Amino acid sequence: MAGSSDLAASREETPFEHAIRLEHVEKFFGPIQALRDITLSIGKNEIVGLIGDNGAGKSTLIKVMTGVLAPSSGRIFVRDKEIDLADYSVRMAHDLSIETVYQDKSLADQQPLWRNFFVGRQITNRFGFIDVKREKEVAAEMLLTSIGFRGVGITVDSTVSQLSGGERQGIAIGRAMHYNADVIVLDEPTVALAVKEVRKVLDFIRRIKASGRACVYIEHNLAHVHEVADRLIVLDRGTVVAEIEPKDMTVADLTEYLIQLQQHTA
Numbered sequence: 001m002a003g004s005s006d007l008a009a010s011r012e013e014t015p016f017e018h019a020i021r022l023e024h025v026e027k028f029f030g031p032i033q034a035l036r037d038i039t040l041s042i043g044k045n046e047i048v049g050l051i052g053d054n055g056a057g058k059s060t061l062i063k064v065m066t067g068v069l070a071p072s073s074g075r076i077f078v079r080d081k082e083i084d085l086a087d088y089s090v091r092m093a094h095d096l097s098i099e100t101v102y103q104d105k106s107l108a109d110q111q112p113l114w115r116n117f118f119v120g121r122q123i124t125n126r127f128g129f130i131d132v133k134r135e136k137e138v139a140a141e142m143l144l145t146s147i148g149f150r151g152v153g154i155t156v157d158s159t160v161s162q163l164s165g166g167e168r169q170g171i172a173i174g175r176a177m178h179y180n181a182d183v184i185v186l187d188e189p190t191v192a193l194a195v196k197e198v199r200k201v202l203d204f205i206r207r208i209k210a211s212g213r214a215c216v217y218i219e220h221n222l223a224h225v226h227e228v229a230d231r232l233i234v235l236d237r238g239t240v241v242a243e244i245e246p247k248d249m250t251v252a253d254l255t256e257y258l259i260q261l262q263q264h265t266a
Ligand SMILES: Nc1ncnc2c1ncn2[C@@H]1O[C@H](COP(=O)(O)OP(=O)(O)OP(=O)(O)O)[C@@H](O)[C@H]1O
Pocket: 029, 032, 033, 034, 052, 053, 054, 055, 056, 057, 058, 059, 060, 061
């Protein structure tokens, strides 16, 4: 975790309380109501785990937060300022420093790491050409500082296909941190990963916190999310049914609670 405090220190501070706030958000897909009366906040330096059964509305909620889907009604605030929903889009969310890391879809497999860092954001020289030397230098710095890969045999010239699943998540998270995201949104970052790889991803999530940012992440594995999250938001049939601080509930009690919810639904 060396370097995390310098990360926090080097980051520009703009005063705000909540990275994202939703008020009375609803989302319909035709007659299906996927989200009902969602009011929640993501603190500026908080790790929030989104949990709930299949179909509870977790992915829909994240898509609304990140501009992928427009809510049917409700209000969205980013850094305490209300967003005009007519304008909200993935691009705007991005411009507002909300970065989403999608499992596997975020990186190009056959490309070296340094190229992956600069997709869509090339550094060009004064002739308008891509400045490869500079990009490699910045990528090497990112590997060391944001991501914390030290002496593990991974360089900026390694291809993504050489990396383990956990390391790939790390690269995608590190890239988001480098671009000064205030909020990093992860949809099931540990799914299909081996135990050792899961540990790495959980460490990357801790780095997000240590660098002063917020993270919202969907996780099915309750033990993992209980371990790293500051707060858990439980969704059930499109609505928030509980907000839990892991210190107030054991993993066993949390599991029991979710089972009860499902039985209630059945
Ligand atoms: N594009 C869509 N069109 C119609 N219905 C949708 C669409 N997307 C989601 N839904 C419905 O909205 C509800 C919530 O789905 P969502 O994908 O948000 O659940 P989830 O909590 O992410 O589930 P999972 O854990 O299985 O990923 C479900 O009933 C789903 O069928």
